Amino acid sequence: MSQQISPSKLPALIAVATFCYTVMPLASPIMVWVWVLFICAVGIAGARAFYDIPPLKNMTLNLFAVFCLGLLVVFSDDYGLLSTMVNLLVVACCLKFLMLHKKSDLHVILVVQIFLIACGFIYHQAVGFAIYYSIAICSLLYVAFLLNAGNLRSKPSFRQTTKLLIQTVPIAVALFLVVPRLPPFWQTPTESNTKTGLSESVTPGDIANLAQSADLVFRAEFNGEIPAPAERYWRSIVLDYFDGATWTIGSEAIANDNQPYLRYEGNVFRYLIMAEPTQTKWLFSLDIPRVTDVMSSQNIYMNQNYQLHANGAATQPSLYVLESYPGMKLDHYQDTLNFEKYLQVPNNTNPQTNAWIDSLNLANKNTLEIIQLLTSKFTQEAFSYTLKPPLMQNESVDQFLFDYQRGFCSHYASALTYMLRIANVPARIVTGYQGGQVQGDAIITVRQYDAHAWVEAWDDTVGWIRIDPTSLVAPNRLLSGLFSSLDDEDSDLIEGNELFRNMASFWGLKQLNDLITIANHNWSQMVLDFDQDSQRSILESLFGDANAKNLITFLIASFIAIGAFITFLFVPWRRWFSAGEVSADVLLVEALENKGYDKHVSETLKQFCQRISPELNREQNNLVNKFIDAFYTYQYSTESIKYSQVEACLMDSLNCLTKRKNKASNANS
């Protein structure tokens, strides 16, 4: 394309580019037909920058808009409210691009795009995305500036935009810190198609979907020693009811509130957990947890299954401080435990497994011996670990143990729990996360692909014993993480896998990865988790107490500070304290006017000086002409010349003009 983009078309072109840039991270909630519309609209709007393409007629566009609206309504049930809103905004923007011919059309596009960016922030909140979308916002504001820039060119317009934005940021930050945080006005719709975290049911026969996501689940920041990889079992949900296909929570464990105080002893890990919203009430901890501080709005409890949970579903990030005592036995609450429910199995299912257990003659063996016997099946036979197991929908335990012998953690956990129950050992499945990546020295980052399931079996003397059958088949899964236990085909299932592997293999990238993690961690702590409590602590650190009076004083002081900042920006300090604000040519005209030469309104500086040149002496004429040349070069030519040179010429001219005057006045006297 050799055509030059005309300045009037530049804002539209930047708006199109920004639209593409904004929409890209929102790819997943956007419907296919909206993508088609998007490509057409962007293509047409982009082509308009180079060719004259008339905008669509209003009538055609309105009909098309009604059609699109209809489609959105039809598909809205499948996509949920939030995704439908994103689609609606994209469609609105596309249609406006198709009829773009006025400044006000571009204004509408800018407003819609700002809203679209806000929706993007609901989906993505990491520091990278914040930077990404900040660029989009700057670009949109640049477009808004260009629309009213007058004869200002694109480069100075960009400088002005940047200047205005920089001035805005401190006020926005002050408002962010000061404006009181309010609770939600009403229940908000959540994303219907997000990659879920752990769910409250596990169906081993279904295909693995948890391990396919590299989304962040939580970060743990340790104070002191961090646990070894094999110790990092992050307990979340305990499943005890099996219907033959799915494991679910049968009856909820009693909360720990009224239980006798546990005697915590042994080795301890102290850490802070920053968990992303899980949409469930279950949280994460190493065994046995003790909550020492909660910085979220919801309280956190531990129940008799040693699980941590909040009052309600965590739709916001959670922040809490824990101590974990990994050496303690899980043998509390024996009196209240209902062992019946840990022996429950559905009737008349998995006959092959039942027959095999019967054939083992386990009657006289203790729990540990039974466990050893049963798990030896995994080690002695050709079991393998895969994320792409075959479907096992009928008699799933039988099919897994005797037919396919391939699966991932929930297959192994389900099969072992079932076998233990048949062998009359109380057992349950625990789901959570295993492992996590160590960033820096003290932070462990746990992602969705670290999701794991293991088994707990009850022994009267030891209490609950953790058994991880998956580790028997794929010991690397435990020690080196998920990737080491997968073959190439399997590992392709993981999003962004290539990137992660590269990061692990290159030292430099690993450093970068660590840096990003720490940045994200700080971002999360300082910005994302900034809430009422954070505001209260600011208030306390400033005034010592967070009462209403101090709050009002704080608010008033902040608004006065904002006012002072604005005053600082707009008071003409330079004009007050120096003559630098007055332009050079004005000073020359003033000097000449003082000498009695009046400049006409319609005259340029050059014409004025040419008119009066016969009345000036040669030296004055030379210096004035030299100044005019320098000034015009500085003002209008592309040649680069420093303003100090112009000022130097001005000073020479002024000196020369006043010298004559002085001489004349001396002569008169």
Add this chain to the structure above:
Amino acid sequence: MITSIKKRYWAIHYEWVVKKAAAQQAQGFGLHNTFILPTSFGWSTIAVAICLFVLGTNYQNNIVLSLSYLLLALNLLSLFHNYFFFTQHKVDVTRPIPDYANRKPHLKLSISSSGTYSGGELNFIIEGLIYNYPVSIKKGHHKDNFDIRLPKHPRGIHYLGKITVNGIYGFGLFKCWSYIVPDDPLVVYPAVEKQAAILHKMNDDVSGKEASDSQISISDNLQGIRQHQKTDPLHHVSWKHVAKGQGLLSKDFNESTGISGWLLLRDFLDLPIEKALMILCFQVQELSRDKVSFGLDLGSHKILPNSGEKHLKECLLSLASYSAESNNNAKAATIAS
């Protein structure tokens, strides 16, 4: 009823504007005469900021809340920037140049700036039409002229009423505006229609009733060719001689000197009045060009014979301001005679 209330409202509004603008031709803007409100884009961003606040609060999403605060802060700063941008300008409405009814008259504005801001836009709204002036005054270049071509006006003397000046700067979130009420009217002469002039000789009694007038035909009698003088009109230059390379020579007309007489409106009573005025408009200019001393009799209003630029302007102004009522009076006078 509603119409009368509307009329009354506009009358009060106009009076107020005139008072506020203090009928200044050259106007600087300041707190006393400047208004400021968000533009439609500004209102939209405020609405979006409120929506984002609700969205951010509902999702307890701090980044969405920050975006909302950023928009509010942008609006707050834009208010000040826009005000200071607008008040750095001074608009000087020069006296409107009289023009003819078939042409678009010019209105010249001189815009000066103290130069803190560069760029931005000023809009002038005159009689409901918007004239956009992209500010091209750079720092150190303190004055600029803006030539507005008004739409064609009918013959007459027109007061332009209030001129609304509005300024938009930065992201276009706010709009400042003020009013200027020019003192000088726009004079629109009749369009011209060619027709040879007939001058009437009159008695000293110029009331017309007893006038025994005789007609003098005016034609361009070429007396000869002479050296061009600076004072000669350009249309007297003999371009034929110039083309032949014989230098700048002027055609010398002698017929007009010494002739004096009257142009009478009543000569054209059979024509529509506007057409009659158009013919007279042509004739006064022709006679003036030929330096003929002539008077103009429009019935109720008469201008004594004279010549020169001032006389011409006086005649044209009379033609521009001639009203139908005086025409009727003239007709009545003729019928009576």
